Every structure is written in C-alpha cells, then in structure tokens.
Amino acid sequence: MKWLRGALIVGTFALLYVLENKRPLRRQVESKEIETFRNLAIAATAGIAVNFLEKPVTDQLTKFTKEKRFGLLKLFRLPKGLETAFAVVLLDYTLYLWHVLTHKIPLLWRFHKIHHADLDLTAATAIRFHFGEIAISVIFRAAQILLIGVSPQALQIWQTLLFASIFFHHSNIDLPKDFEEKLQKIIMTPRLHGIHHSAEKSEMDSNWSSGLTAWDYLHGTFRRDVAQDKITIGVKGFIEQKDVTFAKMLLEPFQNYELQINNSSIRNS
Template sequence: MLVPVAEWAMRHRVGLLNRVAIRAPFDTIVAIVFLDYTLWWWHRANHQVPFLWRFHLPHHVDLDLDASTALRFHFGELTLSIAYRSMQILLIGTSVFQLWLWQTILFASILFHHSNARLPLAFERILVRFIVTPRMHGIHHSDRLNETNSNWSSLLSVWDYIHGTMVLNVSQPEITIGVPAYPHPAEVTIGKVLLLPFKRQRRDFQLSDGSLSLRSPVEKEALPA
C-alpha cells in the first residue's frame, strides 16, 4: 500500500531526497537513516499516546518473547501506521527501491531482536552499540513500566543513546515478559487480544497494591547476562 505513495512522491518530486541532489548510494543510506529515526518517534508515540497504546498493547501482552512476537501486531496498529509511514515517505522523498530495501532490513531486524536467541554476551555488548539486539529489546518487553518505556529503536540503537532512553543494566533472569494487567495465558488468546483495543482499558502497569510496576535503577555492568 505504500509503494503508490513512493511512486507519487518520485513522480511529483516530493520530499527531501527528491529536492536535494545526493549521489547513490549515499541517498539510500540517508533514506534508511531518516526512515529509522522517524520510526523511533512512531514507536515512542505508540507507548505514550493512550489511543495508540490501545492498539500497540496486543503486541506487549505476549507472555513469551520469541520470533512469533514480531508478527503479533494488531490490525488496527498496522492500519494506523500506514498514515504515518506515508508521511515518512512524503517528507523524506523515499524511492520505491529505498522503501523496499528499508522494509526488508527492518523486517529482518524485528525478527532478530524479538527472537529468544542468546548471543555470546561479549559479542552482544559490542553489537548493541550499533543495532537493536535480543537482550536490549527483551528489556523493552519487560512488565516494568520504566523498562517498557525504553529501548524504542527498531534497527539502529543510536536513537535511544541520543535521547537517553537506552536501558541495558537489567539481567535477563530478572525480566518478566508481558503486561502486569494481563498475567494469565487465558487472557491473551488471539480472540481476546483482537478485542483488547475496543474494551475498557485496565491500569496496565498497576499492581494489586495500587503501586506502579517499576524497577529501581541499579548500577550494574552494561548488558548483564
């Protein structure tokens, strides 16, 4: 659905890259970087705007983080994202090829960082300086509010470093995946998850005692096991 938008932008010379002369392949690199950064803002908005969170919530109630979670997006969120991604294309001036390449790389990245793959820790500590890794994104899927409101990058991890939203100092055994308001598998079946955005919303990260599900920051080595 986005290809016609990119074709229209190219035909009418709409967007930054259709106005500024940048040689190949640097124009494609610029397009991917801009697409990735603006996607960071969309992901952040999905967590901070209540209406958008209704549709992003189904992605986070999954109790087991694995590659299948990368496909667990509500059709409402996907529909809403079309408008935002169309705006990305029109502002950046993304070509059809650049759009295809970006979506291919992004899909591979999403499958990778949602997987439960365990990379050698020393290697992942280096890799996370450049791209989103499974341990980094696992923290984002934590049931602690201050951790799920972090690590919003989708491909390049630099955006979280720049905005101070990178959290790495949480050991994997300490993380519980999911949302506290939906702790039971019977509550997150496909049928119930599809209806989640249209139901009265729970206090997703509030515990039974009324407090918020938070974890106090602890000084640890970056990206512990």
C-alpha cells in the same frame, strides 16, 4: 525479486526458530508451539491490513515522490545509493519516534499493547501486531514517505532490513555476552529489547529503536542494566494464558474502559 525477499524473510525466521530451541535466552513461559501459532495468527490479521491498506498507499506515494521529486531528500541531487542510504536511516529514526508515540498516546497504546501482551518474547513476537495498529500507522507511514521523499526502492530495502532486524531482536537467543555487547553499540539486540518488553513501566520505557541503537543513545533511552532473568515479559493485567487468547487479543483494543470501571464500581458498592 519478490520471491527472494520472501525466501529471505522466511529463512531468517526459520533459522532463528531453530536457534531459539538450541540456546534460549529466557525461560519460555508458554509452550513454544502455542505461542508461535497464536503470534502467527495475530500476524496474519496484520498481514491483511498491510496488503489491503498499507501497500496500496505506500505504492502510490513512493511512486509520487519519485516522479515529482517530492520530499526532503529530493531537494538535493544526491547519488542514488547515498539518497537510498539516507532514506533508510531517516525511516529508521522516524520509526523510533512513532514507537515512542504508540506507548505514550492512549489510543495507540490500546493497539500496540497487543504486540507487548505476549507472555514470551520470540522471533514470532516480532510480527505480532493488531490489524488496528497497522491501519492507524498507515497515516504515519504516508507522512514518513512524503516528508523524507522515499522512493519505491528505498522503502523496499528498509522494509527488508526491518524484517531481519525485528526478527533478530525479538528472538529468544542467548548470544555470547561480549559479542552482543559489541553489537549493541550499533543495532538493537535480544537482551536490550527484552528490557523494552518488560511488564515494568520504568523498564519498558527504554530501548525503542527498531534498527540502529543510535536513536536510544541520542535520546538517553538506551538501557542494559536489567538482567533477563529479572524481567517479567508482558503487560500488567495480561500475565496469564487465559488473558492472552487470540480472540481476547483481537477484541481488547475495542473494550470500553469507562464501562468496565463503572461496572466494577457498581459491583463494589
């Protein structure tokens, strides 16, 4: 099954990559090859953190919830399929909450900012995460599993759906507008998530869902009133190619801001 999941993930990415070349939604700022290569390099650091930190924890905890019948969903004797469906929906909702926190808590934003500091938004941006964000999120993932009562199978299904969903809504594909508007009623789409990746804070503070848009509707954070050609993708202060090199992106969360402010005020005086 592992190879099938891997093939599905790689296949989805490859298909989206081809479609991005055929029908781009936004004008590409950087060369697509350079942007993709850098994103995959940053994603590789995240992949190491997933394998050595996240996976050992989630493997143990999902085994625990299954064997000990631990967590909210295990309080009910639900048919297996229904329990899995509820687990997937609750994981999706709690990921929405975590996503909001990664923007609102300064320490978390230091790391999540690296995901946003891509000058373009493409399927490869979907997996561009700083390894530090993955490392910190292990604590939240553990809490999700234990509170909800997520079994190994439910976690695997959610992760596979999540991969497909994030590749899709980060992709730079111009879907027929009325088709996309229908989709937006159910799932996150490229135009909606483009608004979340705007450098403008008022626009960025919207469309946080990673799967179902129900959570954005529920919290009043759903927004589709910004045209894609009016959006500057990225983070203020990281708008040029020289600001977003691989090395800079890896080191950025560890910068001492106070020291920078002090240095510049010394220089100015």
